[in-house]
Amino acid sequence: MAQIHYHIxxxxxxxxxxxxxxxxxxxxxxxxxxPDLDQFRALEGPKLQxxxxxxxxxxxxxxxxxxxxxxxxxxxxxxxxxxxIPVLFxxxxxxxHFDPFAGSFYLLSRQEEYGPIQRDDHGRPLTSALHAARNxxxxxxxxxxxxxxxxxxxxxxxxxxxxxRRTYAQTATLDADxxxxxLGRPLWRxxxxxxxxxxxxxxxxxxxxxxxxxxxxxxxxxxxxxxLNLAVHYGDQGIINFVVAKKGxxxxxxxxxxxxxxxxxxxxxxxxxxxxxxxxxxxDEPAQLExxxxxxxxxxxxxxxxxxxxxxxxxxxxxxxxLAQAGIREEHSMGxxxxxxxxxxxxxxxxxxxxxxxAQTALTVYPFAVMDSALCYKLKLSPEEAIAExxxxxxxxxxxxxxxxxxxxxxxxxGYGDEHGWEVVAKAVxxxxxx
Numbered sequence: 001m002a003q004i005h006y007h008i009x010x011x012x013x014x015x016x017x018x019x020x021x022x023x024x025x026x027x028x029x030x031x032x033x034x035p036d037l038d039q040f041r042a043l044e045g046p047k048l049q050x051x052x053x054x055x056x057x058x059x060x061x062x063x064x065x066x067x068x069x070x071x072x073x074x075x076x077x078x079x080x081x082x083x084x085i086p087v088l089f090x091x092x093x094x095x096x097h098f099d100p101f102a103g104s105f106y107l108l109s110r111q112e113e114y115g116p117i118q119r120d121d122h123g124r125p126l127t128s129a130l131h132a133a134r135n136x137x138x139x140x141x142x143x144x145x146x147x148x149x150x151x152x153x154x155x156x157x158x159x160x161x162x163x164x165r166r167t168y169a170q171t172a173t174l175d176a177d178x179x180x181x182x183l184g185r186p187l188w189r190x191x192x193x194x195x196x197x198x199x200x201x202x203x204x205x206x207x208x209x210x211x212x213x214x215x216x217x218x219x220x221x222x223x224x225x226x227x228l229n230l231a232v233h234y235g236d237q238g239i240i241n242f243v244v245a246k247k248g249x250x251x252x253x254x255x256x257x258x259x260x261x262x263x264x265x266x267x268x269x270x271x272x273x274x275x276x277x278x279x280x281x282x283x284d285e286p287a288q289l290e291x292x293x294x295x296x297x298x299x300x301x302x303x304x305x306x307x308x309x310x311x312x313x314x315x316x317x318x319x320x321x322x323l324a325q326a327g328i329r330e331e332h333s334m335g336x337x338x339x340x341x342x343x344x345x346x347x348x349x350x351x352x353x354x355x356x357x358x359a360q361t362a363l364t365v366y367p368f369a370v371m372d373s374a375l376c377y378k379l380k381l382s383p384e385e386a387i388a389e390x391x392x393x394x395x396x397x398x399x400x401x402x403x404x405x406x407x408x409x410x411x412x413x414x415g416y417g418d419e420h421g422w423e424v425v426a427k428a429v430x431x432x433x434x435x
Contacts, residue, residue: 009051028165245279
């Protein structure tokens with residue numbers, strides 16, 4: 001692995017996190033911090049100086065000052081453009097004329113979500129209130145673009161700077177909100193559902209329900225194996241997140257002990273990355289998360305280290321702190337419920353930095369770029385329009401050689417009922433986004 005060295009003039013937890021991630025994880029280099037300035041000066045090879053005073057032979061990035069702070073003070077980043085790319089925290093000195101490390105930290109730490117930001121009925125930050133939405137860069141993985149911009153400028157300064165080691169990849173994820181549409185329901189619920197369908201003018205569903213319950217037809221939501229086939233064929237191992245919370249106003253999943261749900265769990269355990277889909281109330285009831293995780297692990301017979309919040313409902317840093325304490329290591333909620341785009345400004349997984357504790361955590365955040373329910377229910381797109389929008393996001397990720405993560409649901413993969421026509425969307429998008 002290519003090695004580079006850097007020196008931070010005024011090091012602290014935030015600057016060390018930002019530079020290690022940008023120059024290590026993002027760039028793919030072996031990035032070595034050299035705290036001793038005399039030792040740094042004596043080194044040969046590519047060097048970067050992050051501070052107010054330039055060092056001879058080192059690429060100079062001038063700090064804005066954000067990374068020297070330690071609190072959670074509200075901040076409204078200033079904007080600029082460098083080579084047509086929107087940037088945060090312009091500075092008058094340095095060789096980039098903006099601070100990519102401060103900008104990256106602001107977006108990755110989700111600093112704006114700690115403050116008094118406007119929220120929707122589910123407690124989620126309003127997308128329209130996000131800095132990226134208000135300033136027109138929500139559909140760009142700018143953190144990744146800044147890494148490329150930094151590498152290009154540094155290489156122009158020092159031709160010995162290695163090429164970035166980034167590889168485009170795709171991960172398809174499925175939230176199993178139901179497990180089945182008709183199976184796994186008590187008799188009284190099946191009868192009640194049939195009556196409701198008749199009253200709503202949907203007699204065909206009554207016949208479908210009967211055929212499924214009697215074993216004459218597959219359940220419309222039995223899409224899990226087909227999804228995994230698509231995920232593996234067009235990308236890497238798929239991920240299925242399961243709801244095991246008790247039923248409630250926003251939880252409709254069948255019991256994990258039901259034979260139909262057990263079959264799906266067994267299939268996922270063998271072929272997929274399995275994740276927890278914590279119930280709606282888990283972000284308000286700390287003990288609930290641990291109970292649900294234990295319940296899913298008992299069914300699977302192995303630890304669960306992945307998670308995505310139901311309804312993307314979370315509070316920072318509390319939810320992430322509880323997830324990490326419960327043993328979750330991969331968190332997949334960082335995305336938008338009503339648009340396509342990059343909530344944290346990136347398409348590269350990143351370690352979560354807890355602003356309250358002022359420390360990096362063991363939790364890695366996997367940001368997604370597009371979700372079927374947002375395309376359909378919020379943006380009101382047709383299946384054809386949804387494919388075009390999702391492919392546009394895949395193009396944005398491919399340009400920076402990031403990881404295109406998409407979110408799908410059983411109802412859309414089935415194309416059943418109100419979601420008729422959507423059964424073609426996932427395959428078309430995953431095929432287009434294939435590495």
